[in-house]
Amino acid sequence: MxxxxxxxxxxxxxxxxxxxxxxxxxxxxxxxxxxxxxxxxxxxxxxxxxxxxxxxxxxxxxxxxxxxxxxxxxxxxxxxxxxxxxxxxxxxxxxxxxxxxxxxxxxxxxxxxxxxxxxxxxxxxxxxxxxxxxxxxxxxxxxxxxxxxxxxxxxxxxxxxxxxxxxxxxxxxxxxxxxxxxxxxxxxxxxxxxxxxxxxxxxxxxxxxxxxxxxxxxxxxxxxxxxxxxxxxxxxxxxxxxxxxxxxxxPLSQSSPSGKKHPYVDLSKKRLWRTGVATQSPTYLPDIYKKKFEISKTDKVATFGSCFAQHIGRRMQASGFNFLDKEPAPSGFSPADAVAHGYGIYSGRYGNVYTPKQLVQLFDRAFGGQNLDEVWKNEGRFYDAFRPNLQPGGYSSLDALLEEREQHLNAVRSLFEELDVMVFTLGLTEAWVNKQTGAVYPICPGVTAGEFDEGLYEFKNFTFREIYDDLLDVFSKIKGVNKSVKILLTVSPVPLTATGEDRHVLVSTTYSKSVLRAVAGEIYDRHDFVDYFPSYEIITQPGARGVFYQENLRNVHDAGVDFVMRHFFDEHSDGYVEDDLANNNDELCDEKFLDIEKLVQ
The missing domain is CATH 3.40.50 (Rossmann fold)
Structure with missing residues (x-):
């Protein structure tokens, strides 16, 4: 050409x-x-x-x-x-x-x-x-x-x-x-x-x-x-x-045919698609986020959620925020080994919390409200059913698993009691549930550990009302032990790797993200202690033309995460700081194991 x-x-x-x-x-x-x-x-x-x-x-x-x-x-x-x-x-x-x-x-x-x-x-x-x-x-x-x-x-x-x-x-x-x-x-x-x-x-x-x-x-x-x-x-x-x-x-007419002004007169740039999106640079969207409350550098910040939440935590830590880590990696662990074992990616070693039901379950288990002792066993090794991928190769004995689990739940309990700000990234509506106990897992049993039993496990796609009620439930419980907590909700822009529904994965992704975004919006509107940060909208907005996704059109690359976090730090900090921690691509993501082609390889 x-x-x-x-x-x-x-x-x-x-x-x-x-x-x-x-x-x-x-x-x-x-x-x-x-x-x-x-x-x-x-x-x-x-x-x-x-x-x-x-x-x-x-x-x-x-x-x-x-x-x-x-x-x-x-x-x-x-x-x-x-x-x-x-x-x-x-x-x-x-x-x-x-x-x-x-x-x-x-x-x-x-x-x-x-x-x-x-x-x-x-x-x-x-x-x-x-x-x-x-x-x-x-x-x-x-x-x-x-x-x-x-x-x-x-x-x-x-x-x-x-x-x-x-x-x-x-x-x-x-x-x-x-x-x-x-x-x-x-x-x-x-x-x-x-x-x-x-x-x-x-x-x-x-x-x-x-x-x-x-x-x-x-x-x-x-x-x-x-x-x-x-x-x-x-x-x-x-x-x-x-x-x-x-x-x-x-320009919009200054008045209606009757001569009276209407609500769309003199709209600010952010309220019109043409000036808010179409004519904006795809790498910066002014006024897309205005904080509801302050998050200071001294506030104790804890993160929970899907894979994308890991990046948010890292950027906050790199930019000088007081990131809580109640289960740090043992000395001698390399950064890659720490991530592989679930250390440092969240504020506790609980791994990916994809659904609000998982968060309710985590809180209840930490405070003794729910006694779930499920353990999976494969080839003589033991796996925690609620963190099956945090101990590569599993535990050598049941006692070792149970001892480590008790230490973990104690750390989680301390975390909920101490945190000032909780960042929760909503990732999925789909999950697998134990029919008998109601336990929710981060991944389908049998994919990486355990054995799938259709008589024991069932697929669950949570509805708007179920997710909404679960969030209100867990927020109420957290406030019961920590009255001053502030909560920042986000929705992950990462699509589903695979869907449990008998339909196209794109349709399931749209359903999940739409429901999660609607729930986050409803709760944001009703509660002063809940803020919403539009990471989903920033990455998926049409002006970006998919440029922030990696070649698989799913994972967000480092530049995309930096792009998102600049909008956040414009409101909550003096500036965004990039360093080796912020440029660490390693992540732990249970859902990636659902890629059948990957499993075949």
Whole structure:
């Protein structure tokens, strides 16, 4: 595929990122450092001289007398006869053309007359007007729209089959260092409302977070930003009609037909899909989370839940929070061995707590309210039915298992009594249950330990009401031993590995996550001591396009977890700290053993 580009370094860096992604991409050529209206003028008579060579010499000499020779000279050369003729030549062979709005937002231009003909050069600085040379101010948004419509029409005449993508230069944190930034940002938003071009794709305006800026300066971005643009374009971007809807929606009416104001007048950016999601950077969603209560660095924080909860605990610990660990690894254990034995991944050695029923069960067992003594035996080794994968190879004797279990439950009891903040990540609605005792397991008996008996074990898919009641039950019990506890709920964005239902795993995943999210929302609304952090929404939001998942489309990679936690720490900390602990990929996940292909191997 042959690619050409015009505009600013944004387009150049996007194309550079595209070539890194796909070796099949060939850069046909470029013409840059000019506004779209200048490109349109050149294309009007591209086969002839856009301006005479004598005019080029005149402007170069004029610039020299005004101490701008080097920069102006380079830019003028890009806008001379040879450049435009080359552009037309390689554009005829192009498959994709990318152009951005950077110079249309802020660059001034120079108008000059030569032998009765007026020409325009953009990004050429002069500080005086004469009868032959004068400044032309920054384009108005409506003028930018006209210029793009003209350019696209002319490009189509040269090469009707070329795909044209218009990239709106993103809004970023440069307002902190540029005095004119507010005007530029305002112009960018106004342009995004108007920019809808027939026969071209318009990428929506993205907001870029401060941490994504480059050290070069506020108008430059980190490599990940360019890579995301490249990926969106390579994957097809947005169809023109969709892009037009995302970027060209008219402002909401200030009143209803009756003349009275309605509730949707003057909505904040976060409350509209267009400004809250479609035009935002996929790596930062401002205002998606506002804390209900403080979580200080001195609060004792404990984590429970599905596999994703392990990452949350690690990031909090790495960022200086007071992470409780009531069952630390014995001395001499390597980090990998500690994880394999269930140490350090949660605040206690209870492993994955996928459902609220498991959490109720854990509390009851720790405080003597439920006596479940089930042990599984395989090939002379003993396994704790409620933590079957925390002791690789099982225990050598029943006594060793029971002794360690008693120590574990004592630690859990102490944990519930001491913690200030409990983070619980809801993972699943599906579980396997003992028909006789009601015990709930983290994994189906027989998968990694024990033996499956259909007369003893049954599949259970908990309903909204059951999950809701279980959460209220366990929260009430915890408050009974710890009145000041605060609870932070999240929903894991990790899909099911396999489903016990006779239906597609995607349907089961949607059901489970929908029910868990609905329960979390209901409890959040009704209880002041319960907050909700939208880790599920942040990872699965459409703007991310699945980029935060690993190749299996299930596990969230480190960059995805970092992305989630930045939103959390923006509310609860002075900043996010990445270190070796935060970049530890090791995790313990019972559910991964349900992957049949993995078992066969």
């Amino acid at each position: 042959k690619v050409a580009f015009s505009g600013s370094c944004l387009s150049a860096e996007i194309v550079k990122a595209m070539t890194a992604i796909s070796p099949k991409i060939e850069v046909a050529g470029f013409i840059n450092h000019m506004r779209t209206d200048v490109l349109s003028q050149a294309l009007s008579d591209a086969e002839v001289l856009p301006f005479r060579e004598t005019a080029k010499d005149f402007i170069a000499n004029f610039s020299k007398t005004h101490d701008a020779e080097q920069r102006n000279g380079r830019r003028i050369l890009r806008q001379c006869r040879e450049s435009f003729l080359n552009f037309v030549s390689f554009y005829k062979e192009c498959d994709l053309f990318i152009i951005d709005t950077n110079y249309d937002l802020s660059a001034k231009a120079v108008l000059f007359r030569d032998e009765g003909q007026e020409y325009c050069l953009s990004n050429v600085a002069v500080d005086a007007n004469t009868s032959d040379v004068r400044q032309k101010g920054v384009l108005k948004p409506e003028e930018v729209v006209v210029a793009y419509e003209e350019v696209v029409r002319k490009l189509r005449a040269i090469n009707p089959d070329c795909r044209i993508v218009l990239v709106q230069y993103p809004v970023s944190g440069f307002e902190k260092v540029a005095s004119t930034a507010k005007v530029r940002i305002s112009r960018a938003y106004e342009l995004s409302q108007k920019l809808s071009v027939v026969e071209a794709e318009v990428l929506p305006l993205w907001d870029i977070a401060d941490y994504e800026l480059s050290s070069k300066g506020p108008l430059y971005f980190g490599e990940e930003v360019y890579r995301r643009y490249a990926k969106v374009i390579l994957e097809g971007g947005q169809a023109n009609d969709t892009a037009a809807q995302a970027t060209s929606a008219k």
